[in-house]
Amino acid sequence: MTDQAICTQNLTRSFGSVQAVNGLSFTVDVGEVFGFLGHNGAGKTTTVRLLNGVLMPDSGESTVLGYDPVTEGTALRARTGVLTETPSLDERLTAVDNLTFYADLYGVPATQVRQRVAAVLETFGLAERGGDKVGGYSKGMKQRLALARAFLHEPELIFLDEPTSGLDPVAAQEVHEMIRHVSRDEGRTVFLCTHNLVEAQRLCDRVGVMEHGHLVAVGTPHELAHQIGAKIRYTLEIAPDQLKAAQEALTRMTAVDDVREDDDGLSISVSDREVIPTILAHLIAAQIRVYAVTPQQVSLEDIYMTLHKRAEDSR
Numbered sequence: 001m002t003d004q005a006i007c008t009q010n011l012t013r014s015f016g017s018v019q020a021v022n023g024l025s026f027t028v029d030v031g032e033v034f035g036f037l038g039h040n041g042a043g044k045t046t047t048v049r050l051l052n053g054v055l056m057p058d059s060g061e062s063t064v065l066g067y068d069p070v071t072e073g074t075a076l077r078a079r080t081g082v083l084t085e086t087p088s089l090d091e092r093l094t095a096v097d098n099l100t101f102y103a104d105l106y107g108v109p110a111t112q113v114r115q116r117v118a119a120v121l122e123t124f125g126l127a128e129r130g131g132d133k134v135g136g137y138s139k140g141m142k143q144r145l146a147l148a149r150a151f152l153h154e155p156e157l158i159f160l161d162e163p164t165s166g167l168d169p170v171a172a173q174e175v176h177e178m179i180r181h182v183s184r185d186e187g188r189t190v191f192l193c194t195h196n197l198v199e200a201q202r203l204c205d206r207v208g209v210m211e212h213g214h215l216v217a218v219g220t221p222h223e224l225a226h227q228i229g230a231k232i233r234y235t236l237e238i239a240p241d242q243l244k245a246a247q248e249a250l251t252r253m254t255a256v257d258d259v260r261e262d263d264d265g266l267s268i269s270v271s272d273r274e275v276i277p278t279i280l281a282h283l284i285a286a287q288i289r290v291y292a293v294t295p296q297q298v299s300l301e302d303i304y305m306t307l308h309k310r311a312e313d314s315r
C-alpha cells in the first residue's frame, strides 16, 4: 500500500452560517501532485489551513504526515511548506533578510541558513535581486519570493495556494517545472489549489473538485471522466492497408460510439475503458494488425464544467 501524506475524515468547519468545509474525506499519497479545484469560496483555502493546523475543525479528523494538525501543529509545520494566497513579506527588508528570518523560524540549522537562502533565491530567479528591499519588487517577484520561502526548509509536503497567480507565462512555466521536479525527482508531495485547469491537467496526478464546501469528485482525470459518464477517445494505429477494413469492423461494434480517421490512424470513442480489450480481441480475430492503442487526454476543463453545472443544478 502506498503511504498517505494526507488522510481526512468528515472534516467540517463553519464560519457563522457559512459551511466552508463540509464532511471532507479524502487521501493524498506521498509523492503525488494533488490538484484542489473549486469556485471562489468553495473551501480550498480553508482546507489548507485546517490541514496545517492553523485553523481548528468543528468536527472530523485528519492525519497529515502522520501528525494530527489539531494537537501537533508545530511539529507538522516544520515538515510542510505553505504558499498562502496573500503571503506576508516584510517590505522594509531585503529578500535575503526576509528569508533568513523565516529560515530561523522554520528551524533550518544555523550553519545551513546562508546556503539554503542562496539556493532558493537562485531557484526562483531572484539571486541578483536578493539584496534589494522587497518593497521595490514587482508583484511577480514577490510571488517568487513567497514560493522561495515555502521551499526554504525542504518540506516533504508543500501546499501551494494559487502559485502562478500574478506570474508572467514564462515564470508560470518555471513554477510548473519546479513542481514537477520536486515531485518526480525529490519525491515531495504537492497539494495544489488552482483555478487554472490547464495547469492542473499538466501537473496533477489526481484532482479533487470542491463545490460549496463539499468534495464532489476525486480521482485522475480519466477516473473523473468515467464517473461523470464522459466519453473517452482512443487512437488506434492500424496497418495502413487495413484502415478501411478496421473502420468497418469498428463501426459494427456496439461498444464503439464513434469512429473517425485522424492523423495517427483511427480515433474511437467509448464510454468505458473496460471495453477496449474486447474491441482489440475482435480486431485481432479479424486479422487486423493493430500497432498501438493510445488513450487521448480527457479535458479537465470539460469535466470540471460538467461537475460544476451538476452541482449548481442540484442546489
Ligand SMILES: Nc1ncnc2c1ncn2[C@@H]1O[C@H](COP(=O)(O)OP(=O)(O)OP(=O)(O)O)[C@@H](O)[C@H]1O
Residues within 6 Å of the ligand: 015, 018, 019, 020, 038, 039, 040, 041, 042, 043, 044, 045, 046, 047, 085
Ligand atoms: N476567516 C473567515 N471568516 C469568515 N468566513 C470565512 C473565513 N475564511 C473563509 N470563510 C468563508 O468560507 C468560505 C470558503 O472560503 P475559502 O477561502 O476556503 O474559499 P476558496 O475555495 O479558497 O476560494 P478562492 O478560490 O476565492 O480563494 C467562503 O464563503 C468564505 O467567505
Ligand SMILES: [Mg+2]
Residues within 6 Å of the ligand: 044, 045, 046, 085, 161
Ligand atoms: Mg482560496
